[in-house]
Amino acid sequence: MSAADRWCDQLRAWAIPEAILAGAPESPYVFPTELFRERGRRSASAPATPTILRAREALRDRGAVLDVGVGGGSTSLPLAGRAGVVVGVDTSASILAVFEETARDLGVRAETVQGAWPDVAAETPACDVVVCGHVLYNVQDVVPFVRALDAHARTRVVVELTGEHPWAWMNDLWVRFHGLERPAGPTAEDAREVLRQLGLDPGWVERIEERHASGFKRREHAVALIRRRLCLPAEADADIEAALGDRVERRGGLWSAGPPSTRLVTMWWDV
Numbered sequence: 001m002s003a004a005d006r007w008c009d010q011l012r013a014w015a016i017p018e019a020i021l022a023g024a025p026e027s028p029y030v031f032p033t034e035l036f037r038e039r040g041r042r043s044a045s046a047p048a049t050p051t052i053l054r055a056r057e058a059l060r061d062r063g064a065v066l067d068v069g070v071g072g073g074s075t076s077l078p079l080a081g082r083a084g085v086v087v088g089v090d091t092s093a094s095i096l097a098v099f100e101e102t103a104r105d106l107g108v109r110a111e112t113v114q115g116a117w118p119d120v121a122a123e124t125p126a127c128d129v130v131v132c133g134h135v136l137y138n139v140q141d142v143v144p145f146v147r148a149l150d151a152h153a154r155t156r157v158v159v160e161l162t163g164e165h166p167w168a169w170m171n172d173l174w175v176r177f178h179g180l181e182r183p184a185g186p187t188a189e190d191a192r193e194v195l196r197q198l199g200l201d202p203g204w205v206e207r208i209e210e211r212h213a214s215g216f217k218r219r220e221h222a223v224a225l226i227r228r229r230l231c232l233p234a235e236a237d238a239d240i241e242a243a244l245g246d247r248v249e250r251r252g253g254l255w256s257a258g259p260p261s262t263r264l265v266t267m268w269w270d271v
Contacts, residue, residue: 002197007186010190024228028228042252051160058270065127080106086103088100088110121151130157131160133161134161137161137166161264165183169259170226177232177239223244223248223257
């Protein structure tokens with residue numbers, strides 16, 4: 001079995017059973033725009049990460065950056081001092097509006113393309129550097145996705161993802177509330193093997209990062225996000241908060257839920 005097939009099979013195992021999904025009051029896959037807005041704004045003034053450094057060193061002055069899965073722009077807007085334009089691709093019109101608003105506040109020229117990658121690749125311009133932060137775990141058919149990233153970069157592609165699946169830390173909660181065992185993979189190492197089998201030779205840097213100082217102004221909103229991911233009703237919030245324990249924490253004036261730290265991986269290749 002190829003690395004891409006293994007990647008697809010492992011992601012497919014993360015699908016929420018239909019019986020649980022059918023009873024969900026809200027979609028577990030929708031993220032509040034508040035999160036993206038805060039991440040985008042704070043990232044512009046945060047210390048440069050390995051992802052930003054690898055992108056910046058390959059970007060010519062006033063060059064173009066393509067951010068696939070742009071969210072609030074946290075992977076691309078820190079390049080504002082060097083980039084002439086940032087093109088953001090995302091499936092959500094409301095998320096793209098947040099990105100444009102943040103870019104405008106930072107004085108960055110921004111363009112947007114709405115749609116799923118690589119479906120909208122043909123209408124998306126090639127750029128000097130392509131960045132893609134925290135998207136790969138959402139992509140089962142990873143080969144055309146990566147090939148389209150590569151085809152749109154003039155100099156370099158930079159990808160960031162968590163070392164493990166971003167929902168893996170919640171596995172005990174799925175057992176507690178649904179009696180459901182969740183998968184262990186895939187991992188960033190699996191993603192690197194996919195890239196290698198595609199003939200790419202990605203650089204690799206990993207770091208441990210404390211929980212981001214981004215989240216919600218109110219504690220109950222951080223708990224509610226986990227409740228939606230678990231496909232539970234609002235009446236379960238107290239039980240969820242108890243199960244989370246010290247995994248609900250306030251940092252930088254904002255509340256978030258998750259592990260105290262995360263292993264993050266940056267991979268890049270030149271084209």
